[in-house]
Amino acid sequence: MSKLNRKLLYGFSAIIIVILAILGIILGQIFKSFYLTNFDQRIARETNLIASIMESNTPLTSNISDQTLKKIAKDLNIDVLLFDDKHNLIAKSSNADLTIASESLNSYFEQLDKVKKAAKFSEKESGVKFYGKKITNPNGNKQFLIVDYSTKSIKEVYSSIWVLLFSLLGFVLFAIIILLIRYSHQFSKPIEDITQVAIELSKGNYKARTLTESNESTTVLSQAMNVLAKNLQEMTMQQEMQQDRLNTLIHNIGSGVVLINSRGHVNLINKTYRETFKVDSRSILGELYYDAFKHKEVIEIVEEIFLKEIKVRKQIILPLSIERKHFEIYGAPIIGINHEWKGIVLVFHDISELKKLEQVRKDFFANVSHELKTPITSIKGFTETLLDGAMESEELCKNFLSIILTESDRMQTLIQDLLDLSKIEQQNFKLDLAEVSVKQVIEDVHQMMNQKALEKNIEFKLYLNSPLVVNADALRLKQVFINLVDNAIHYTPAGGKVFVTAVEADDHIVIKVNDTGVGIGKEEISRIFERFYRVDKARSRNSGGTGLGLAIVKHLVEAHKGKVEVESKLGHGTSFIVTLNKNTSI
Template sequence: MTKYRTRLLFALISLIIIVLIGLGLLLGQLFKNYYINTFNERLKIEMGIVTTYIEQNGGLNSLNTEEIARMGDMLNARITLVDLEGNIRFDTGEISSTKISRHKDIIREIIGEKPSKQNDLEIGGGFNLHYYWMPVVNDQEKEGYIFLTTKINELKNAYSQIWWILTISLGLALIVIILLGTRITNRYTKPIESATKVAIELAKGNYHARTYEDHIDETGMLSSSVNILARNLQDLMKIKESQQDRLTTLIENMGSGLILIDSRGYINLVNRPYKEIFGVDSADYMYKLYYEVIDQDEITQMIEEIFMTEQKVRKQVVLPLEIERRHFEVYGVPIIGTNKVWKGILLVFHDITELKKLEQMRKDFVANVSHELKTPITSIKGFSETLLDGAMHEEGTLEAFLEIILKESDRLQTLIQELLDLSKIEQQGFKLTIGKVDLRQEISDVLEILKRRAAEKEIKLEMEHTSANAIIEGDPNRLKQVFINLVSASIW
């Protein structure tokens, strides 16, 4: 901006100098013409007096040389009288160092040839000599000419003084104009310079930069507008940073892996869960083509499908990771901006390995329970049919069969309860009631409940424990159910 101010001042000063030089030349020429015209008018009047005196006293043939010489001294001029042939009839002399021969040649040149001017002529390199002439008429007949030669050094000195005065005046005016111009220029360029610096800082991302608002003119409006723009940009940047922080926090802490691919196939974003799941670094993926870093064929085919169809794709895939195979639900969507401009692809990897394991466990459990249900039902049905066929009339057989039916009913009840417990666990509303639990007392109660069933299997249930209390936090009912299931499974 300093260069701009310097260029502006240089242009302004150059223009002012040109104007002042032109004005000085014009004024100098005007003063010169005015002084010369005044000088010629004075010579014309003086020449008229001398000519009138000569004409009234008989012309060239009756000259009173003493009177004419006295007039020359009074006028401080050299008076020369010549006839029509150019012969000098009288010459006062002593007005110039010009030789008489040169003086005659000048007069003959004026008489015999067309002079450069009509009634006056400057001779001797500028303002040294000035010739002024008029014809002498006697009885209405031209007898000759009278020449009045004067030194014009005083004209030259006056003209030089005029130039000195103009130079000094215009120089002082130039200095004053430069000082005022510098001050005025600084007044208007400094706010612009400050606004420019702030604009540069804003372009660099420094939205805290501000400019001064100390004027009420257009530059003040500019500074105010720049400050308003800076404040708005700062507010927008704060909002953007806040949104960016929230988005980054969400992306980096979501439970699923995420990868972003641009329209050219380059990876632009990989979140932390993805890197943890697949054991990769950002440097291995960022700004590289997807098919160069993703070695799973299912994923690359899915990406290519989204590129080709521009449709959402959702697939469940099994991917080998180190020594295990993990299940993923991959959700891929195309990113299409305004005016249907293709932006890229977003892939989300949901790790459903545990869900798959739980689902398989549930299937196995249901299959096992279904198989186990058939045994007590078959036993109950078989013994019931036997009793109906007549065995119920035998007291010993009836008692034995009823005991078997009771035992199988208990077993059936246990299996049904396990199914109900599984259904409760799968429900979202399942809650645990946490409290203090004495493990020794709970296990003792379980053994007491299953003691008779174990005795039927000729199994002895015992509990070994230390004297210290085993108090934990948990759901006593669910813990007791777990212990019953474990011991029951061992008995059966």
């Protein structure tokens, strides 16, 4: 039995028991009073009747047989006694006796002598109750007739009344309890089901439904609860879907997002922000903004939004680890429906690449202009000198024409490198892939560049043990190693060494071009693959370099789905590491 049913049963049972007990007491008293009144009236009538019968049997003497009294007592189921005028017992029915003091009895006889009808007598101390009447014959003799009903078990009659009454009340109570259990279960079961559904809904289980067949009084409530559960389930699903979309958008957006509540505590940071600023969510969530942000510029933006309640958009440079990044920060206040201040949102757009590209574009035009200006100026100057009469001197003319040819070659090399770089960077650039022996390619490069190395007294050696076959474009691959070896020879002083090694793994080949040259500074390593960037600008220009060779190398290696890395220490040489996949699929 459920708790609700027990409470209903105990409550109603207690009320019914109290009501029935009060009703039983009242009915018992009524039945008792009614019974005693009728009993007294009956005994009074019977006493008068017996007296009439006895008076008709004249004369009344002490010789009257006990048979008459016994017959009357048996027929009426009472005890009868007969006294003479001297108050002496002259006859009685069987077992009839009066346990009362003689003084009280004499006083009662005196009272009977004064009345004509039957009179009642009761003694509280002894509990004796009887009716009496004076009998007088025509001769004037008198006797006293006593009908004793105190000897009868009045208590048994009372007990019978109470047993009957409580049996009846008990039956009524049992019937009411049975009906109460039945109907309480009928009414409480739907309520219990609805309550259980409400509990499940409060726990977030919006699939809960009430399936019990309800009566008319709870059908509407059950249907309303099911409709409520269904609506909550649909609303929750829509909210979860929207929340998932919002979380996916926030955490996967390419810009850092930070939400700050109205009290200045950080409520949310997305994945991009964590990765960009290298912070842990647990160390920043819940913190005040001036503790969470380490950069003064960001704190000032937040304070400006809090104070002015306006949108703010600024471009700032923030130092992160060993680099400096450009950010465009967009901040806006979050205002609720009733113009309630909810907090602010900050969006960090990393525009470092855009700034870098913008700078590269500026540097590109500046460098191209500068690289072309020098040979053009030289060609123009020597041509004017020749036209002014210098060509009359054969030796001077030949010298000037050699310089003009050198500068023309330099311009041609620069323009060719620019065309190659432009072609490589185009989206429709394709490699002519085939099975290529890297060993053979490097050996061809060795034959081409060895004479140049000998001229500078540089030892140029190869350490290749296997064919090192890869799927690549042979011409482009040769162009990569020509540029790397040429740079190694250019930046290695006389008496130095240049050597190429290769290591073969399961799915890739690693080729290293090493030299013992001047090396590259740590701060310049990240820029050597930029267009026109030179570590030693004067020396590289004098050697005929354009500053585009390593940019071409990087693009060609990446076009082969490989990678190129640099290891260098200033004054101790440089090592370019090229990793090529054996099976390149473009």
